[in-house]
Amino acid sequence: MKEFTRREFLQKAGKTAVGLAAFAAVPTLTGCGQESQVPVATTTNETETVEETTAAVENKVTNDIPAITLPLEWHELDKKEIQARVYEQWFKLGGCGASVFDGLLGALADKYGYPYNQFSHEMAFLGHAGYTCGSYCGSLGGATLAIALLIPKENQDDVLKELQAWYTSTVLPIYEGEYDDVHTTSPSVNCVDSLGTWMTAAGVAEKSDPRRKSRCAALSADVAAKTIELINVFYGIEKPAEAESTEAETADNEYIGTAKGMEGDVQVKVTVDDGKISDVKVMSNNETPNIGTKAIDAIPEKFIGLSSPEEIDAVDAVSGATVTSDALKEAVKNALSQIK
Numbered sequence: 001m002k003e004f005t006r007r008e009f010l011q012k013a014g015k016t017a018v019g020l021a022a023f024a025a026v027p028t029l030t031g032c033g034q035e036s037q038v039p040v041a042t043t044t045n046e047t048e049t050v051e052e053t054t055a056a057v058e059n060k061v062t063n064d065i066p067a068i069t070l071p072l073e074w075h076e077l078d079k080k081e082i083q084a085r086v087y088e089q090w091f092k093l094g095g096c097g098a099s100v101f102d103g104l105l106g107a108l109a110d111k112y113g114y115p116y117n118q119f120s121h122e123m124a125f126l127g128h129a130g131y132t133c134g135s136y137c138g139s140l141g142g143a144t145l146a147i148a149l150l151i152p153k154e155n156q157d158d159v160l161k162e163l164q165a166w167y168t169s170t171v172l173p174i175y176e177g178e179y180d181d182v183h184t185t186s187p188s189v190n191c192v193d194s195l196g197t198w199m200t201a202a203g204v205a206e207k208s209d210p211r212r213k214s215r216c217a218a219l220s221a222d223v224a225a226k227t228i229e230l231i232n233v234f235y236g237i238e239k240p241a242e243a244e245s246t247e248a249e250t251a252d253n254e255y256i257g258t259a260k261g262m263e264g265d266v267q268v269k270v271t272v273d274d275g276k277i278s279d280v281k282v283m284s285n286n287e288t289p290n291i292g293t294k295a296i297d298a299i300p301e302k303f304i305g306l307s308s309p310e311e312i313d314a315v316d317a318v319s320g321a322t323v324t325s326d327a328l329k330e331a332v333k334n335a336l337s338q339i340k
Helices: 007-024 046-063 077-091 096-112 121-134 136-148 152-167 191-202 209-235 292-298 311-315 324-334
Strands: 254-260 265-273 276-284
Touching: 077 096, 077 121, 077 209, 077 265, 096 121, 096 136, 096 209, 121 136, 121 191, 136 152, 136 209, 152 209, 254 324, 265 324, 276 324, 292 324, 311 324
Parallel strands: none
Antiparallel strands: 254 265, 265 276
């Protein structure tokens, strides 16, 4: 049996309607060749009538579908189930972006149908390989699209920044895939940095390596689960994870300092030996990935060997991340002020 596209079907339906009209236009025979006096419809332009009929049917179909309003209603999803789904779909759908988007919108579509089933995972397919050029991680890209559909516009930035900050501060992957031997923290939200860091640590040279594929699939599973957590928190379904206390982890020569950064507090732990700074670790921050985090990565080592507020103030800021650079300086000075 021949299959027709939706438009072909509608066109054939239109032609059928025209055919019936044309048949009705044939004079009705009564007796021996006498024409009926009943008036009948006539058609002068079959092509025009077919197109008009097709358009009318299409308009009716369109008008019968309710308009979609954003944000879409959120329904809680089981994070473990979604992780398993995303890991499996990564291999079937073509990578990070599509699998994460499917894990969120696809799972909602399976359970609730319309309007979630109006959004295909193919929308996020280009996220693979960092949008083909090693840039923004495709798993974050798929999550970004989902956040745009599920979170009010005025709150989307905050939720996305939390996801990105988690991505650049968490040892990943967490999900246990087929291979679960190497875990790393990405220095940025870019695929080239995230994957490059892992491949170096794992000693993997080729992207075709099964271990690499398993790692990216597991990472995508983690991103989907974290996105669910953040959306749950936003809608009050889940409480925010409590920040780990650093006070109990400090030794006698270690001090905690805090200062206001671009996107929230920046907290550091400063180690002092023989009156001079010997180590600075950033314990928590919510700075913008690949912008403020450049200062987070570069500045701390510049404090080593310093001892006075004046020396700390003299440390050069990172271009484009001045606010975060200054926050680090203030946090270190705040830590040193606690020395008795």
